[in-house]
Amino acid sequence: MRFDSADKGRGEPRDKPRGRRGRQSAYRGTSFVARRLILGGVQTVAVVLLVFALTEALPGDAAVALAGDQPDPARIAAIREAMHLDRPAYERLADWAAGLPHGDFGTSLASGRPVSQYISDGFGPTLLLAALTVVLLLPLGFGLGVLAARHEGRLIDRLVSSATLAVYAVPEFALGVLLVGVVALRLGWLPPTAVGYGTDLLAHPAALVLPVLVLLSRPVCSLARLVRAGMIDALAAPYAVHARRYGVPGARVRYAHALPNALAPAAQQLARTVDWLLCGVIVVEALFVIPGLGTVLLNAVAERDVPVVQGLAVVFGVLTVVLNLGADLVAHRFAPRAGVAA
Amino acid sequence: MNLPGLHRRGFLAATGAASLGALALTGCGSSDGPATSEGDGKPRRGGRLRAAFAGGGASETLDPHLANLFVDVARAKALFDKLADYGPDLAAEPRLATKWEANKTLDRWQVTLREATFHDGRPVTAADVLHSYRRIADPKQAFRAKASLEPIDLAASRATGERSIEFVLKRPTAEFPNVLAAFGAYIVPEGATDFDKKPIGSGPFRFASFTPGRSAVVRRYDDYWDGAPYLDELEFVVANEESARVNALLGGQVEYAHELNPTTARAHENQGQIEIVRLRNSAMQAFVMKTDRPPFDDRRVRQAFFLIADRRELVDGALSGAGEIGNDLFGKGYEYYADALPQREQDLDRARALLKQAGADNLKVTLDTSAVAAGFTEAASIFRDQARKAGVTIEVKMGSKDSYWSDVLDSGTLACYRSGAMPIEAHISQRLLTDSTTNATKWQHKDFDALYQQAQSTRDKTERAAVYERMQRRLYTEGGFLVWGFADWILGTARNVKGVERDAPANTLDWARFDKVWLG
Numbered sequence: 001m002r003f004d005s006a007d008k009g010r011g012e013p014r015d016k017p018r019g020r021r022g023r024q025s026a027y028r029g030t031s032f033v034a035r036r037l038i039l040g041g042v043q044t045v046a047v048v049l050l051v052f053a054l055t056e057a058l059p060g061d062a063a064v065a066l067a068g069d070q071p072d073p074a075r076i077a078a079i080r081e082a083m084h085l086d087r088p089a090y091e092r093l094a095d096w097a098a099g100l101p102h103g104d105f106g107t108s109l110a111s112g113r114p115v116s117q118y119i120s121d122g123f124g125p126t127l128l129l130a131a132l133t134v135v136l137l138l139p140l141g142f143g144l145g146v147l148a149a150r151h152e153g154r155l156i157d158r159l160v161s162s163a164t165l166a167v168y169a170v171p172e173f174a175l176g177v178l179l180v181g182v183v184a185l186r187l188g189w190l191p192p193t194a195v196g197y198g199t200d201l202l203a204h205p206a207a208l209v210l211p212v213l214v215l216l217s218r219p220v221c222s223l224a225r226l227v228r229a230g231m232i233d234a235l236a237a238p239y240a241v242h243a244r245r246y247g248v249p250g251a252r253v254r255y256a257h258a259l260p261n262a263l264a265p266a267a268q269q270l271a272r273t274v275d276w277l278l279c280g281v282i283v284v285e286a287l288f289v290i291p292g293l294g295t296v297l298l299n300a301v302a303e304r305d306v307p308v309v310q311g312l313a314v315v316f317g318v319l320t321v322v323l324n325l326g327a328d329l330v331a332h333r334f335a336p337r338a339g340v341a342a
Numbered sequence: 343m344n345l346p347g348l349h350r351r352g353f354l355a356a357t358g359a360a361s362l363g364a365l366a367l368t369g370c371g372s373s374d375g376p377a378t379s380e381g382d383g384k385p386r387r388g389g390r391l392r393a394a395f396a397g398g399g400a401s402e403t404l405d406p407h408l409a410n411l412f413v414d415v416a417r418a419k420a421l422f423d424k425l426a427d428y429g430p431d432l433a434a435e436p437r438l439a440t441k442w443e444a445n446k447t448l449d450r451w452q453v454t455l456r457e458a459t460f461h462d463g464r465p466v467t468a469a470d471v472l473h474s475y476r477r478i479a480d481p482k483q484a485f486r487a488k489a490s491l492e493p494i495d496l497a498a499s500r501a502t503g504e505r506s507i508e509f510v511l512k513r514p515t516a517e518f519p520n521v522l523a524a525f526g527a528y529i530v531p532e533g534a535t536d537f538d539k540k541p542i543g544s545g546p547f548r549f550a551s552f553t554p555g556r557s558a559v560v561r562r563y564d565d566y567w568d569g570a571p572y573l574d575e576l577e578f579v580v581a582n583e584e585s586a587r588v589n590a591l592l593g594g595q596v597e598y599a600h601e602l603n604p605t606t607a608r609a610h611e612n613q614g615q616i617e618i619v620r621l622r623n624s625a626m627q628a629f630v631m632k633t634d635r636p637p638f639d640d641r642r643v644r645q646a647f648f649l650i651a652d653r654r655e656l657v658d659g660a661l662s663g664a665g666e667i668g669n670d671l672f673g674k675g676y677e678y679y680a681d682a683l684p685q686r687e688q689d690l691d692r693a694r695a696l697l698k699q700a701g702a703d704n705l706k707v708t709l710d711t712s713a714v715a716a717g718f719t720e721a722a723s724i725f726r727d728q729a730r731k732a733g734v735t736i737e738v739k740m741g742s743k744d745s746y747w748s749d750v751l752d753s754g755t756l757a758c759y760r761s762g763a764m765p766i767e768a769h770i771s772q773r774l775l776t777d778s779t780t781n782a783t784k785w786q787h788k789d790f791d792a793l794y795q796q797a798q799s800t801r802d803k804t805e806r807a808a809v810y811e812r813m814q815r816r817l818y819t820e821g822g823f824l825v826w827g828f829a830d831w832i833l834g835t836a837r838n839v840k841g842v843e844r845d846a847p848a849n850t851l852d853w854a855r856f857d858k859v860w861l862g
Contacts, residue, residue: 060745068410069761070486071748072779078484110401111554118400177585185592192589195596196392196579198556289581289590291556298582299399299555304744308400
């Protein structure tokens with residue numbers, strides 16, 4: 001875990017001037033980025049192969065899933081043939097992989113529509129939710145973390161800490177049901193779902209409030225707790241003490257010296273959060289009827305629609321790689337000693 | 343992640359058959375419609391109704407011949423017509439066909455079409471019908487209705503006029519109208535291909551817009567042969583989570599929510615906020631015993647199992663009370679149902695005695711189940727406990743949701759089963775004949791097949807009913823279906839929605855039918 005190695009670096013005195021360090025990391029960064037990109041590519045391919053292998057290993061195929069409770073063997077065979085599922089797995093994989101370089105993700109087994117259309121349709125709502133959540137998450141998470149760290153051990157800190165722990169413990173589904181029940185149905189302040197709005201969610205901003213709240217709830221807590229811990233460590237570190245001794249104002253010590261150290265783990269946590277937001281908002285999408293990638297994935301898995309699952313796996317794989325790359329670069333920039341492993 | 347209610351692959355299942363039912367006019371203000379909600383008042387024109395269904399995501403299509411999920415059927419029903427459809431008792435009723443007449447040997451049927459038009463103004467002709475049926479039967483395709491149309495010799499069938507068709511059948515088929523009403527046997531215009539962009543049907547609503555997995559909007563077709571719908575517009579929205587459908591209904595975002603849980607229904611029934619509609623006899627709930635292998639190849643073991651079941655407890659526990667008890671026969675309340683047979687009761691002493699006679703005391707059986715349908719896992723554990731009292735050890739085995747139906751078709755010995763509504767004749771022909779394609783009980787008896795053929799070549803309805811009764815008596819005594827209940831199909835509507843038919847098992851004409859519904 002990168003995160004652990006970041007911990008190790010924390011607290012050691014900084015002895016190099018900032019400028020030099022920046023240059024050095026930019027130099028080291030090049031090969032670092034290259035290595036990370038290659039690794040990312042390998043990871044993506046591995047994810048896709050794994051998904052393909054797992055889908056093949058599942059009991060039943062798309063034909064069986066489509067036949068449902070009318071598993072007439074002749075009909076299953078006909079569906080299989082119509083979908084070209086009677087061809088060997090490696091041929092299907094090769095065909096599909098050959099299309100990827102030209103952005104051709106293949107066609108859905110269930111509908112015959114291009115997979116790229118599934119992805120582009122589902123991307124909008126998920127991206128919107130993720131973007132809104134992140135925009136609110138950053139000030140909230142950092143704000144709460146810094147606030148708690150400033151008042152370490154005092155009432156505010158204890159309030160923030162216990163509240164974040166409590167909220168973190170509530171599963172999204174439960175929180176969503178609760179919020180809908182109270183805010184939407186009892187008080188009638190907000191619409192309970194986004195049903196019928198399709199992808200045009202921005203035209204109905206009220207429908208976004210509850211989903212974003214549910215999405216925010218847990219990341220805010222984990223981010224605030226991380227920032228708090230990082231800040232406390234950094235503020236207690238000799239260099240911060242040193243800076244203070246030289247009469248550097250408290251705010252400057254906090255934000256210019258201590259906060260960057262807390263940023264490295266936070267950036268990585270954030271990357272994971274965004275990753276989760278983009279790939280894993282299934283619960284929220286299902287609860288609020290938001291037709292995003294989570295819904296597409298859920299349906300595709302249920303229907304054994306392998307090309308769609310694979311297409312999503314590629315997208316998620318690439319996203320994960322890019323986001324983590326970005327996070328590592330940020331961590332690298334702010335806390336180079338953290339020794340981010342490539 | 344355990345999201346409740348993601349079993350969107352509906353219950354439809356019922357394959358095959360289906361159609362119209364009766365009393366096409368109920369609910370449109372005529373006071374003779376039985377069981378329509380009373381006091382709905384005079385129908386009013388106008389408004390848009392939004393209906394929430396569980397859906398199939400981005401793979402949905404408006405091709406009516408591909409209809410597989412409930413939402414597909416509801417949309418197909420709005421846009422297209424069949425020649426016939428099922429009434430509340432699952433007897434076929436005329437729709438696009440005004441009448442059908444058989445020759446003496448019941449293997450040639452003259453079907454006359456009514457004067458109806460497609461949404462582009464063209465008349466519905468015999469050529470369109472033959473085109474539609476040939477498309478469904480295309481050997482290169484796998485349309486669901488193909489099996490139902492199998493009795494028709496489409497190569498020999500022909501148009502005998504603009505609006506008359508002679509269907510030549512491969513064998514006598516007294517229940518031929520059921521074929522016309524079959525699940526998915528919609529009539530599309532000759533040459534129609536692009537169903538997702540501009541589907542043209544002869545149904546009560548015209549196409550307006552469609553985004554797979556999200557929304558489909560249709561508008562009133564003023565020239566509909568059965569009278570223009572009251573609604574101006576109808577929108578189908580998709581919400582896979584039951585809680586989302588209920589919340590949308592409670593929050594006023596939709597006016598009609600399909601497929602609700604019994605617990606939701608109980609919470610909101612008579613609370614004044616929304617209306618709960620229970621469609622009785624919609625789904626048979628059963629255990630299948632494979633009659634061709636031990637221990638169920640011994641009829642005494644099957645009889646013992648019939649006597650082990652406490653049906654009330656199963657209905658209360660597995661269906662949360664939302665249903666009726668069964669009597670080991672399919673199709674309670676449907677045409678030809680043998681309702682004279684005594685209701686089976688639990689009798690553990692006799693069950694034990696029968697098992698002893700069969701040399702099957704200390705019997706151990708594996709019961710296959712899966713979370714594929716509501717109540718399956720509950721039913722399995724309840725039955726396991728009931729069987730223990732009779733000295734039978736049942737081991738419950740959970741199977742995969744996605745391949746359950748094909749897994750239990752041929753393997754295992756005992757499995758949870760359910761079926762949507764279809765005529766009793768279709769249930770028999772699809773599941774209980776030697777060459778039936780989905781014969782889960784492996785009920786294969788030449789004399790039973792012969793009785794079915796006899797029923798199909800009997801012109802007189804009373805005589806035919808007598809043959810059906812004989813077949814059902816046999817199944818009741820020693821068949822492989824332990825039918826313990828019939829689940830209600832539960833809908834919720836906003837209070838201003840009027841004319842929703844209540845006597846309409848899922849899959850029949852009046853179920854999910856919106857041309858006779860209005861907003862008060």
